[in-house]
Amino acid sequence: MRINAFGFPGLVRLSAFAGKSSAFRARVDAHTWTRTAGTVRDAGGRLISVWGTEEAADRFVISAAYALEDGILWLQLPADDRHESGGYGYPDLSAVFPCATRMQRAVYDLLGLRAIGAEDTRPWLNHGNWAADYHPLRKRSSGTERFEPSQDADYPFVPVAGDGVHEIAVGPIHAGVIEPGHFRFSVVGEKVLRLEERLGYAHRGIEKLFQRTPWLLGQRLAARIAGDSTVAFSWAYCMAVERAFEVRIPPRAQWLRALLLERERIANHLGDLGALGNDAGFAYGLAAFSRLKEDWLRVNDQCFGHRYLMDRIAPGGMATDLDPRCIPAMLTQCEQIDAEVRAMQAIYDDQSGLQDRFAGAGIVSAKVAEHFGVCGLVGRASGRKIDVRVDHPYAPYHEVQVRAVSDDRGDVAARVAVRFNEIYESLRLLRALLSDLPGGHVVTPVEHAGAPSCGVGWIEGWRGDVFIAVETGADGTLLRCHCHDPSWHNWPALEHAIIGNIVADFPLINKSFNLNYAGHDL
Known part of the structure; x- marks a missing residue:
């Protein structure tokens, strides 16, 4: 499917690539944001990335980039909807593109924007030692001067129950000279039933x-x-x-x-x-x-x-x-x-x-x-x-x-x-x-x-x-x-x-x- 087929009002073509591809950007409402995700998936397109921006004090935009037949479609949605916790939010994309799950969790840690309707809202980059109101990509945050732990540092891994099932924890510090990451194996004997990763330790801002x-x-x-x-x-x-x-x-x-x-x-x-x-x-x-x-x-x-x-x-x-x-x-x-x-x-x-x-x-x-x-x-x-x-x-x-x-x-x-x-x-x-x-x-x-x-x-x-x-x-x-x-x-x-x-x-x-x-x- 080609990008122009969506018929977005205000679709802007960004400066063309030197080659055979280009990119387009459009500002959309919440309904179009959700509908487009489903249309892209059905057309065989794919989600590249999800990220957030604070355009001005307390004015946020959530972005998604999709790969389509003729290039990149960059959608921007004002994240001005309030959810039950009192913060800002936007419609969840992980139900359409599961790869969005961790990206959306990172967006919340960095900006405080919640994916409304998402099943997995656990922290991703915040390992429990950021202040409760601290989001590093916000223009102002009252928590920047106090970095005491704001939540239980024990990450809620998904448990696996059953006879003989036990867990093996590997990392985040490894034996080799490599970067940190935690891997939690649920096993029976030596056979792995489930692996869950915990990353974000290498976050450098x-x-x-x-x-x-x-x-x-x-x-x-x-x-x-x-x-x-x-x-x-x-x-x-x-x-x-x-x-x-x-x-x-x-x-x-x-x-x-x-x-x-x-x-x-x-x-x-x-x-x-x-x-x-x-x-x-x-x-x-x-x-x-x-x-x-x-x-x-x-x-x-x-x-x-x-x-x-x-x-x-x-x-x-x-x-x-x-x-x-x-x-x-x-x-x-x-x-x-x-x-x-x-x-x-x-x-x-x-x-x-x-x-x-x-x-x-x-x-x-x-x-x-x-x-x-x-x-x-x-x-x-x-x-x-x-x-x-x-x-x-x-x-x-x-x-x-x-x-x-x-x-x-x-x-x-x-x-x-x-x-x-x-x-x-x-x-x-x-x-x-x-x-x-x-x-x-x-x-x-x-x-x-x-x-x-x-x-x-x-x-x-x-x-x-x-x-x-x-x-x-x-x-x-x-x-x-x-x-x-x-x-x-x-x-x-x-x-x-x-x-x-x-x-x-x-x-x-x-x-x-x-x-x-x-x-x-x-």
């Missing part, structure tokens, strides 16, 4: 920090949302700002951005493939892929000045250009990595122990993937062929076309296979980008026109689609910058993937998802 950040420096903050997705978040932020200010970036900068994004994708897949081998008891896989990833990151540093490509993308284009002398070295590395990864895939396929652990573990069925709106490589491994580079190609992907990679099995083996095949496809894209890299300059000056504006950025990162929406004031300041990581959709699916498996398989299944804590806890 990123969206609040954006309100104190000049828009020309916002990409530096975006780059630090998640260190393994610095290119995706930086590009999404810059795209949102460029669309808000109607800036067209140079073709060379567009191609260089895609070059960085595909290098980021390959680096993460190399690391994950090694870790997955290690979690299945194949230490050689970790050693081999760690070496390949290290070689890859060193070339990043040599050619772009940063191993993880941080701060290379800036509003208007690129902060640095690519030295032509680096192109032959990068093309040579593509050939070497291609050959070595194919050799490692043959080894993985021939290892019966690995395949026994991978096959049939952590299955996410197509039905579950659709139910939760699972996206990215996890969705593609369950037959859900969603890739923004293919479905809504932004420059230069409308010229250098991506061949979609997918698998229908939905298990760990499928997620491993998707990673291998995405490496090969990204290497093909890198060769094409490097062979036909346009000349010219790499940045266009970005100037604010002096009027309030808004824009969205939508990028297919290595985990899935990264979405950023910005609203600027008349003086060009950032009034609101909402950042969305694909892990919001995929964490609930992990809870289903472990059901029926044994507890000892959870690290392997969890790594096959490799979801984001920090990017999810903004």
